[in-house]
Amino acid sequence: MSDKNKSFLTHLECSKCGERYSADIVQQLCECGKPLLARYDLERAKKELKKDLLIERENTLWRYRELLPVLKDENVISLGEGMTPLVKCDKTSKEMKINKLYIKDEGIVPTGTFKARGAAVGVSKAKELGVETLAMPTNGNAGSAWSLYSARAGMNSVIIMPEDAPKITRTECALSGSKTYLIDGLISDAGKVVKNSIDKYKWFDASTLKEPYRIEGKKTMGYEICEQMNWEVPDVIVYPTGGGVGIIGIYKALNELREIGWIGSKMPKLIVAQAEGCKPIVDAWEKGLDESEFYENSKTIAFGINVPKGLGDFIVLEAVYKTEGAAVSVNDDEILEGMKIIAKNEGMFVCPEGACAMMAAKKLRESNFIKETDSVVILNTGAGIKYPNAIEVEIPYVEKDGIVSI
Amino acid sequence: MSDKNKSFLTHLECSKCGERYSADIVQQLCECGKPLLARYDLERAKKELKKDLLIERENTLWRYRELLPVLKDENVISLGEGMTPLVKCDKTSKEMKINKLYIKDEGIVPTGTFKARGAAVGVSKAKELGVETLAMPTNGNAGSAWSLYSARAGMNSVIIMPEDAPKITRTECALSGSKTYLIDGLISDAGKVVKNSIDKYKWFDASTLKEPYRIEGKKTMGYEICEQMNWEVPDVIVYPTGGGVGIIGIYKALNELREIGWIGSKMPKLIVAQAEGCKPIVDAWEKGLDESEFYENSKTIAFGINVPKGLGDFIVLEAVYKTEGAAVSVNDDEILEGMKIIAKNEGMFVCPEGACAMMAAKKLRESNFIKETDSVVILNTGAGIKYPNAIEVEIPYVEKDGIVSI
Numbered sequence: 134m135s136d137k138n139k140s141f142l143t144h145l146e147c148s149k150c151g152e153r154y155s156a157d158i159v160q161q162l163c164e165c166g167k168p169l170l171a172r173y174d175l176e177r178a179k180k181e182l183k184k185d186l187l188i189e190r191e192n193t194l195w196r197y198r199e200l201l202p203v204l205k206d207e208n209v210i211s212l213g214e215g216m217t218p219l220v221k222c223d224k225t226s227k228e229m230k231i232n233k234l235y236i237k238d239e240g241i242v243p244t245g246t247f248k249a250r251g252a253a254v255g256v257s258k259a260k261e262l263g264v265e266t267l268a269m270p271t272n273g274n275a276g277s278a279w280s281l282y283s284a285r286a287g288m289n290s291v292i293i294m295p296e297d298a299p300k301i302t303r304t305e306c307a308l309s310g311s312k313t314y315l316i317d318g319l320i321s322d323a324g325k326v327v328k329n330s331i332d333k334y335k336w337f338d339a340s341t342l343k344e345p346y347r348i349e350g351k352k353t354m355g356y357e358i359c360e361q362m363n364w365e366v367p368d369v370i371v372y373p374t375g376g377g378v379g380i381i382g383i384y385k386a387l388n389e390l391r392e393i394g395w396i397g398s399k400m401p402k403l404i405v406a407q408a409e410g411c412k413p414i415v416d417a418w419e420k421g422l423d424e425s426e427f428y429e430n431s432k433t434i435a436f437g438i439n440v441p442k443g444l445g446d447f448i449v450l451e452a453v454y455k456t457e458g459a460a461v462s463v464n465d466d467e468i469l470e471g472m473k474i475i476a477k478n479e480g481m482f483v484c485p486e487g488a489c490a491m492m493a494a495k496k497l498r499e500s501n502f503i504k505e506t507d508s509v510v511i512l513n514t515g516a517g518i519k520y521p522n523a524i525e526v527e528i529p530y531v532e533k534d535g536i537v538s539i
Numbered sequence: 540m541s542d543k544n545k546s547f548l549t550h551l552e553c554s555k556c557g558e559r560y561s562a563d564i565v566q567q568l569c570e571c572g573k574p575l576l577a578r579y580d581l582e583r584a585k586k587e588l589k590k591d592l593l594i595e596r597e598n599t600l601w602r603y604r605e606l607l608p609v610l611k612d613e614n615v616i617s618l619g620e621g622m623t624p625l626v627k628c629d630k631t632s633k634e635m636k637i638n639k640l641y642i643k644d645e646g647i648v649p650t651g652t653f654k655a656r657g658a659a660v661g662v663s664k665a666k667e668l669g670v671e672t673l674a675m676p677t678n679g680n681a682g683s684a685w686s687l688y689s690a691r692a693g694m695n696s697v698i699i700m701p702e703d704a705p706k707i708t709r710t711e712c713a714l715s716g717s718k719t720y721l722i723d724g725l726i727s728d729a730g731k732v733v734k735n736s737i738d739k740y741k742w743f744d745a746s747t748l749k750e751p752y753r754i755e756g757k758k759t760m761g762y763e764i765c766e767q768m769n770w771e772v773p774d775v776i777v778y779p780t781g782g783g784v785g786i787i788g789i790y791k792a793l794n795e796l797r798e799i800g801w802i803g804s805k806m807p808k809l810i811v812a813q814a815e816g817c818k819p820i821v822d823a824w825e826k827g828l829d830e831s832e833f834y835e836n837s838k839t840i841a842f843g844i845n846v847p848k849g850l851g852d853f854i855v856l857e858a859v860y861k862t863e864g865a866a867v868s869v870n871d872d873e874i875l876e877g878m879k880i881i882a883k884n885e886g887m888f889v890c891p892e893g894a895c896a897m898m899a900a901k902k903l904r905e906s907n908f909i910k911e912t913d914s915v916v917i918l919n920t921g922a923g924i925k926y927p928n929a930i931e932v933e934i935p936y937v938e939k940d941g942i943v944s945i
Contacts, residue, residue, distance in 0.1 A: 188594065188595060189594060192598045192622060193624075210886075212624060212626055212644070212886060212887060213623070213624020213625075213626060213644060213647060216598060217619070218599075218618060218619020218649075219619075220617075220618055220619060224693075238618070238619060238649070240649075241619060241647055241648065241649060242647060243624075243644070243646075243647060243886075243887070244888070244924075245651070245922060245924050277888075281882065281886040281887070281888060282886055283886075284882065284883055284884070284885075284886045285884075285885055285886030285887075286886075287630075291943060293937060293943070296936075300927060301924050301927045303932060303934055304888075304923075304927070304930060304932050305882075305888050305923070305924070306934075307932035307933075307934055308878065308879055308882035308883070308888060308923075308930065308932065309882045309883060309886060309888075310882070310883040312943065312945075313934050314934065314935055314936065314937040314943055315934050315935070315936050315937070316936065316937055316938075316939060317936065317939065318939050322939050322940070325939070325940050326937050326938075326939075326940070326941055326942065326943065329940070329941065329942040330942050330943045333942055334945065472714065473714055476687065476690065476711075476714035476715045476716070477690055477714070477715060477716040478690070478691075479690075479691055480616075480618060480649075480687040480688055480689075480690045480691030480692075480715065481618060481649070481687070481691075482650070482683075482687060482710075482711050482714060482715075516651060516922075516924070517710075517711070517714075518650075518651050518707050518711070518922070518924055518925055519924055521706060521707045521710070521927060524710060524714065526709060526710050526713035526714065527713075528709055528712075528713055528719050528720065528721050529720055529721070530702070530720065530721050530722065530723065531699060531720040531721070531722055531732050532722075532732075533722060533723065533724050533728050533731070533732075534728070534731050534732070534735070535732055535735065536732065536735040536736050536739055537697060537699070537718065537720055537732065537736045539718075539740065
C-alpha cells in the first residue's frame with residue numbers, strides 16, 4: 134500500500150439506478166437525481182485487512198482509513214472525531230427489562246454532534262478534489278460542523294440557516310469565518326437560496342446527500358459499534374432519523390463489514406425513531422411503501438430530525454425492511470421524559486433526538502418487538518448542551534449564609 | 540495484581556505539612572487546613588508497569604488504572620471520559636512563529652469540560668468509600684459534571700450555584716436529579732451554605748481541593764499529553780488557571796511519570812494563564828511570593844477562571860517556580876480575539892479559558908520567553924458551546940428565493 138493512496142476507494146455508484154461515476158472528480162447527484170454512494174475494493178480489503186491492525190491505530194474514525202474515501206494523508210482534516218463512548222446503561226436496562234442496553238454517545242465529538250463525522254470526511258474529500266467554496270443549507274448543527282472543518286481546511290463555506298436555528302450554531306458558523314446568512318423561512322427556503330447561488334457561482338453543493346462523502350464519515354458509527362462490541366453485532370440499533378444519513382451510513386457499514394468478513398452474516402435490526410410531529414418514514418413503513426411522502430406542517434422540539442422528506446428516504450426504508458427492523462414515533466412529551474430518565478439513570482445529558490431513540494426502544498420493548506434477551510444500541514446524536522432551551526427546570530433559591538432543607 | 544485491587548494507591552499526604560492519612564476512609568483537608576494528595580507505590584509501578592501495556596487499553600483516562608485511586612473495577616463510574624484529542628495547530632503555529640503548537644481539547648468529554656475528569660475519579664472514589672451524599676458550591680461546570688456522575692453512581696448530590704451561573708449548567712444539575720439551589724451571591728456565598736449544610740447533615744464536602752481525588756482525575760491530562768507525544772514532553776504547557784487543580788494535577792502527573800521512568804528528567808515549563816480581571820497567581824509570581832493574595836472585585840468573561848484565591852495556590856506557584864515557568868494575564872478583549880483566531884485558523888470553537896491560554900502563549904512568544912523551536916501545548920478546558928453568550932456575532936439576512944452576494 135503506497136503512502137500516497139491509503140484508500141481502497143474505486144468509484145461512485147448511484148444508490149437507485151446503479152450508474153457508475155468516477156471518484157476522481159467532483160460529483161454531486163446521479164443524473165437520475167438520486168444520491169451517489171462510494172464503493173471500495175472490498176475483495177482486496179477482505180484479503181489484506183485484518184481486524185488486528187486496528188489495535189495500534191489512532192482513536193478516531195480515521196482508523197478505518199482504507200474504507201474511507203480520502204486518498205492522501207495530507208488531505209485529512211481532523212479534529213479528533215470518532216471512537217465515541219459506547220456507554221452501558223444498567224439502570225435503564227433494568228427498568229426497561231432489556232438485558233444489554235447501550236448508548237453510543239455522539240455528543241463527545243468536536244462541535245458536539247455526530248455531524249462532525251460527515252464534515253470531517255466530506256470536507257477532507259472536497260479538499261482533495263480541489264473544491265474552493267462549498268455551500269449548504271442547515272438547521273444548525275451540520276452548518277457549524279461543516280463551517281469549522283472548512284475553516285481548518287482553508288476552504289470557503291457559505292451557510293444559510295433559518296433565523297430560528299439555535300443561536301449557538303450561528304455563533305460557530307460566523308466565528309469560523311464562514312459566510313453565514315439567516316433566512317426568514319425554513320431549511321427548504323435556505324436550500325433554494327443555496328441552489329440559486331450555486332447556479333450562479335459554481336460552488337460545491339454540500340447539502341445532505343447531494344455529495345457522496347458525508348455518508349462515509351457517518352458510516353463509521355457502524356464500524357465503531359461493531360468494533361466496540363468486539364465484532365459481535367447487537368440485536369438492535371435504534372437511530373433517531375431525520376434526513377437519514379446516519380442510518381444509511383450504519384447500514385452501509387454493516388454490509389461492508391460483512392463483505393470483508395469482519396462480522397458474520399447476522400444483521401442487527403435497524404430501527405428508525407422519529408418524532409410524532411414529523412414521521413414520514415414511520416408512515417411509509419406502516420404502509421409498506423418504498424418512499425416517504427412529504428410530511429406537512431412538521432413540528433418537534435427535536436429539530437435535528439425535523440425533516441419532512443429526505444432525499445435518501447428510499448435507502449432508509451430499504452435498511453429497515455432488509456434488516457427486519459421497524460419505524461416508531463414518540464411525542465415531544467415522551468422525548469422530554471426520556472431526557473430526564475437518561476440524565477437521572479445514566480448521568481448523561483442527551484439531546485432530544487437521543488431521547489427520542491431511547492423512548493422508541495422503550496415502546497418496542499413494551500410491544501415485545503425488542504426481546505428481553507436482546508442487546509440494544511441507542512444512538513445519541515448530540516450533546517444536550519447544544520440545546521440549551523429544549524428543557525426548562527425550576528430551581529429553588531437558598532438564603533445567603535443559610536442552610537439547605539432536606 | 541488482584542482483580543479486586545488494581546490501584547497502587549498507598550496513602551494520602553498533606554501537600555503542605557507532609558502529614559500522612561489513611562486512604563481507606565473518607566478524608567477531607569489535612570488538620571493544618573491544606574489539601575491532601577494521593578500517593579502511590581511508585582517503586583512497584585516502576586518495576587511492574589511498562590508503557591506498552593497501554594496499547595491495548597481502553598481509550599479513557601482509566602487506562603492509567605494503577606495510578607488512579609479506585610481499588611475495585613465495580614466502583615469505576617465512567618462515561619468514556621479522557622484521551623481527548625491533541626490537535627496540531629499549524630496555521631496559528633505559523634502566525635505565532637512557534638514550531639510546534641497543539642491544543643489539548645478538553646471540550647471533547649462528557650459534560651463538555653475537563654471537570655468531567657475530576658468528577659469521574661472523585662465520584663468513583665467517593666462511592667468506593669461509602670459516601671451517600673456529596674455537596675459542593677460551583678460556578679457551573681464542576682456542578683454539572685459532579686451531579687451527572689453522582690447520578691450515574693446512584694449517589695445524592697447537593698449543588699449550590701450563583702444565580703448568574705450559566706443556565707445550561709443549571710439544567711444539567713437539575714435534570715440529573717441533584718438537589719440544586721441558586722443563591723443571590725458569589726461562589727463564596729454558595730460555599731458558606733455548603734459548609735453550614737455539611738456541618739448539620741454530615742455530607743461529604745466535594746468542594747475544590749477539599750477532597751483529595753478530583754486532582755487524580757485531572758492529572759490524567761498530564762499523562763495523556765506525554766503519551767500522545769510519544770513520551771517526549773513538550774517544552775511548554777500553558778494552563779488557564781482558576782482554582783488551579785488542573786495545573787497541579789499535570790505537575791503531579793509529570794513528577795509521577797518521571798519517578799516511574801516513563802519520561803526523562805526534563806520538565807515542561809508550566810505556564811499559568813489568567814484573565815486580567817482575576818490574576819492573583821500572576822501577581823504573586825511577579826512578586827516572587829509563595830502564596831497568592833485574595834483578588835478583590837474580580838471580573839472576567841472567562842468565568843471558569845474567576846477564582847480570587849485558590850486553596851491550592853501555593854502548589855500552583857511551586858509548579859511554576861520548579862519548572863521555570865511563568866504566569867501571564869490577558870484581557871477580555873484579547874480572549875475574545877483568541878476565540879476568533881482559533882475558530883478561523885484551526886476550526887475549533889474553544890471556551891474563553893482556552894483562548895486565554897492561547898493568547899498567553901502569544902505574549903510569551905512575543906517576549907521571547909517561548910522560543911521559535913519550542914513545542915507548546917495549550918489546554919482548552921471546555922467546549923465553546925457551553926458558553927453560548929460569551930461572544931456576539933452579527934449575521935446578515937438573505938431574501939427568500941434570493942441569492943447571496945459575494
